[in-house]
Amino acid sequence: MITAPPLHRSVAGHGTDQDTLPRAAAHPAIHPRLVVPGSEDGPLGLAAERALGTYDKGRYGTDPALLMDTLEASGLRGRGGAAFPAHIKWRGVAAGDGPRVVVANGEEGEPASFKDRWLLTHRPHLVLDGLLLAARTVGAGRAVVYLSHPLTVAAVRTALAELAEHDAESAARIEIHTVEPTYVAGEESAVCQSVNGGPALPTAKPPRPHECGVDGRPTLVSNVETVAHAAWISRHGADAYRTEGTRTSPGTMLVTLSGACARPGVYEVPLGLTVGSLFAEVGGGLNDGVHGFLMGGWFGGVVGLEGTGTTVCYDAMRAAGSGLGCGAVTALGPDDDPLRVAARIAAWYADESAAQCGVCVNGTKAIRDTFARLADGTGSAADHTRLARWGLTLSGRGACSFLDGAATLARTTTAVYSASFPTS
Template identity: 40%
Template sequence: MTTAMRGTSAEGTATDLPRLLPASQQPQEWHAHAARYGGRVPFRGAPGRLIPDVREAGLTGRGGAAFPVHRKLEAVLDAATSRRKTAVVIGNGAESEPASDKDATLLWLAPHLVLDGLQLAAEAVGADQAILYTHADRRHDVGRRLEQALTQRRQAGVERVTVQLAQAPPRFLSGQETAVVNHLGGGPSIPTFIPPRPSERGFDGAPTLVQNAETLAHLALIARHGPRWFRQVGTAAEPGSTLCTIRRADGTARVTEVPLGMPLRDLLGPVTLDGAVLIGGYHGTWLPVAQAVQLTLDNHALQAAGARVGAGIVITLPPDSCGIAETARVVRYLALESAGQCGPCLNGLPRMAAALAELAGARPRRQARADLERWAGLVTGRGACHHPDGTARLVRSALVTFAAELDRHGRGRCSGTNPRPFLPVPRAQARTEEDWT
């Protein structure tokens, strides 16, 4: 594997995908990483110098919100300068969405790219400490891999800022930005109110940059190859590539790197036109396959259909599964994962879950559908975080996409012949305050 890597110069393969994941799908140790990307972290020598390149590259956050990365970097650097307080950088690999596996895969296969990005982000905002926050043992023991990677880097002498590893509790909201900062500061891993933004006052009161693990990996490559290289794939408005978790109707799941703007038709594989796909994960949107195959994987195109790229999750519902029943299971999980802090989320999500459970059964009350639509409207925009908004988005899209199926349930029928659950939903639920620590 290593020899194959050495055979291709970094520049020559730069525009080919995958950029982030090793083509071999084997974990990339330091020497392999150094052979592929160069064994030096391309530091710029002073805070702020990398930011113009990131702006020109048009890199956006790959954690789901797609916020422009240069603006976050600028905000943290400005706050650090004006408040004369040294910034902190947090690499967020706590991918809490059960259907997503892209950050865990990236950290498993290419930890050094993320760690390069963490060092570069730290330099860009003048931080003197960095934390990498992950779910340590979901499918792979990412925690151990990262420890080994850090040892290799110290031996290679490429680390400037000390990196600490920290572990997120296995909760849906663990990866939410303020929850990350709250937990690392010794509090429960649940969201806090903005203001203050972490970029103003985050970890330990310092201006804090929280950046998704994949975003950091892209940052490391922009620092090496420059913004023009980065824009060679993707669309003009949304340049670059993105990692996706693709779950097909046959139950297979894979993580793949695709250019933004890629036709969903090519991403989905074999589908039936009367089926449905879920774009953007459990805070995402159900779309009829017939509509989805007309679209491309970028926010501009998806927005028109009420969807977003999110964290790059694309799931095809098997034709023999009931979309309402699947959504009901997911919403029940999402409701149980609410931190219960905000009145509308606390009251709305359990009721929405109950109404969906009713709709998933035979001959639901007519009122259940109207209730669901009203509650979805009522919770949107009224939480400290976007958990109620995302849940409402999923529910509303299910009501539209599965409208015909809902009518069928009204007549006591269901087209789902396979009772086996399809979408991955963890069983866990927070029962005490300790479940958030």
């Protein structure tokens, strides 16, 4: 079980709002890659991992160029939220001059998401294997695991101690860097600044981390689930990876389901299901009265009940005006008043802003204050107009895209729940 810190509690008041999260499981129709038998109770120890092929250089591991081509052929997209093609980031760092650095980013700042913590506490060796693989592939001499939650730090330290008995040289290449949990601490430039000894706050771009990151070196910052998938791909190949998922969103992913459903938890599922089938086939079904969903943690905003038919893949979610992000989906039930939910999320955005860009500070506060008025019954129809406008005009502003989440909340709430707003 994983204890949830206050930052990550679900605003809807269900599932991850509890002190513990149910154990993970895999979709019954797939051959699991991450939530393998024996890992549900975790952590999976070194002997069990080695039996699965972890730390075996595998079919592609001795040839970095071939591994890079295999990663591209697999279509793996980053699981940290942006869904950027993994091979492009890896190639960008490999093409850099001088020594390079790789960072496995396990600072799970996305609200209502527990998938990275599950992976780090149940399969830490798979993450370390993927990190070492990334280091070999891009030619990095320094490898860092970036963490915030005490349980993940303890699990990775134990795994490194086990690895040292098997491969002292590999274990010595990996260091752990801990940081206080905030949303922006997981942004890739904030990761680099923190590892460099500064505050975990985003920096101006350019340069980007793949150009100048940790110690001023080309740096690959990759989500821990991404490197875990890369380790699996290195042993099984691109074709095997593509047996699940869709053409543009291949493979499986870890999702966190919470809110008004029968079995909240972390699940490994194939990309390409619908939101409705996601809850029906692994989440035990939706409760009566569900009227919408919070998508991608909270960064994808809200979708209405029609969202049950939306395909769980990156392109379909984007086309629907939302986002899959980290794969966290919260079902909103009859007790979840849309304006009160939005007010609580907007307050979180205002609190979590890095406060480095005036447009972000002012924008998140304005959205927070407007939703607060609407939630306590003192708002007006003009507030609906303001929020709808900010949802369009504030997107893309600021240095680190954090404001985009608050803007998406404003845009989607005014669109999906327009009937909940005052008419005068």
